[in-house]
Amino acid sequence: MTTGQIKSRIKEVIENIPDNALEEILNYLEEIKGKAEDDILMSQRLRKILTEDKELLEKLAR
Helix, strand or coil: CCHHHHHHHHHHHHHHCCCHHHHHHHHHHHHHHHHHHHHHHHHHHHHHHHHHHHHHHHHHHC
16 A cells, blocks of 8 residues: 555544544554654554464463
8 A cells, every 4th residue: 555545544444433532543643653663663563462462461461
């Protein structure tokens, strides 16, 4: 996808987001706006690990 296509898709999705979630999305976007690319990449990787290994992490926590 091109950057323009991604931005267009984001706009479409935002139109269908419940109003009570819009502020949370705005806060997230403001937060990542000022981050370095490496920080964003690290956050994405960490989120992927936590999502993929959720069950394992829950077992380890017990």
